Amino acid sequence: MTKTKIIYLAFVFLVTGAAATYLSLTLSSRRQYTGECTASVVVFYKDIRANMTFDFMYNEKKQTGVISISGNYSQNNHFQGTIRRDVSYVWTENKDTYNFISTRVNKFENIETVPDELIAMVLPDFYVYPDKRINYTIQTQGESGFLFLIGKRPLFYCAR
Structure with missing residues (x-):
């Protein structure tokens, strides 16, 4: 793998993790108080x-x-x-x-x-x-x- 692909994959994982965390926190707060x-x-x-x-x-x-x-x-x-x-x-x-x-x-x-x-x-x-x-x-x-x-x-x- 080249450095460019590694950086690209790391960026994709970072963005995916941030989006999943945001979605999880939003859904849990909505479930708690409707x-x-x-x-x-x-x-x-x-x-x-x-x-x-x-x-x-x-x-x-x-x-x-x-x-x-x-x-x-x-x-x-x-x-x-x-x-x-x-x-x-x-x-x-x-x-x-x-x-x-x-x-x-x-x-x-x-x-x-x-x-x-x-x-x-x-x-x-x-x-x-x-x-x-x-x-x-x-x-x-x-x-x-x-x-x-x-x-x-x-x-x-x-x-x-």
């Missing part, structure tokens, strides 16, 4: 304000998912810290009512600066501690997203 939506939420409680983004990623077949929460926390209009955590969950459903159970709360210690006690003042325990439940009624809003409700009270719109 849907996602994003909601921007502002919560007020007494003199506290929390501006947050919820990114819901879920697998309908396995009834599992992860909610990435990021945002900031202010008190008396003064910035107090940042919130950044991922909440893993499982769910059961009955028609359009979903019972979410948090299985793991992964706090990004190097980013999140607000203690759990303060976050628990503006968010339900489901988003703060593992093994906590929350029930949502979720109504599909066509192809554009979902409306999350508790009872008949709308909480937020989650856009696809």
Whole structure:
């Protein structure tokens, strides 16, 4: 074999390996989470304000998912810290009512600066501690997203 053929074969193997790796990673991430939506939420409680983004990623077949929460926390209009955590969950459903159970709360210690006690003042325990439940009624809003409700009270719109 000549040097040119060896270089050509090495290049072909390199490109083929890179393409196979990319395809494998893409397919495995699609299998893990088949849907996602994003909601921007502002919560007020007494003199506290929390501006947050919820990114819901879920697998309908396995009834599992992860909610990435990021945002900031202010008190008396003064910035107090940042919130950044991922909440893993499982769910059961009955028609359009979903019972979410948090299985793991992964706090990004190097980013999140607000203690759990303060976050628990503006968010339900489901988003703060593992093994906590929350029930949502979720109504599909066509192809554009979902409306999350508790009872008949709308909480937020989650856009696809």
